[in-house]
Amino acid sequence: MAECALLKGCLFFNDKMPIDSALGKLYKNRYCLKDNSQCARYMIASTIGREKVPTNLFPNMHEEAEKILKENKA
Ligand code: SF4
Known part of the structure; x- marks a missing residue:
């Protein structure tokens, strides 16, 4: 329960x-x-870097985030 560092x-x-x-x-x-x-x-x-966050990704877009994380781990 705290403000986000970002x-x-x-x-x-x-x-x-x-x-x-x-x-x-x-x-x-x-x-x-x-x-x-x-x-x-x-x-x-927090996982692969702030520069990897798409400009149009909203906080609730979890599926999209998981897809991006998976792609960047490969
Ligand atoms: S949208 Fe996400 S990353 Fe941006 S300030 Fe809010 S909690 Fe932090």
């Missing part, structure tokens, strides 16, 4: 990605301010 500079958190504001707020509360371990962006950044 808040600063995160495209999602800093409103650089198009998303309905209500949904964006919900995600920020759920992922960015409470539990980043479930965030798709964080999963990639």
Whole structure:
């Protein structure tokens, strides 16, 4: 239950990605301010590097994140 270490500079958190504001707020509360371990962006950044996070990947896109992680481990 803590703020994500990647808040600063995160495209999602800093409103650089198009998303309905209500949904964006919900995600920020759920992922960015409470539990980043479930965030798709964080999963990639913390495993293979921040530069590998697609600019259009939202925090709830877990399947896409797993696919990217699998591809980059191969
Ligand atoms: S979207 Fe994910 S990586 Fe970005 S600040 Fe929120 S929890 Fe951290």
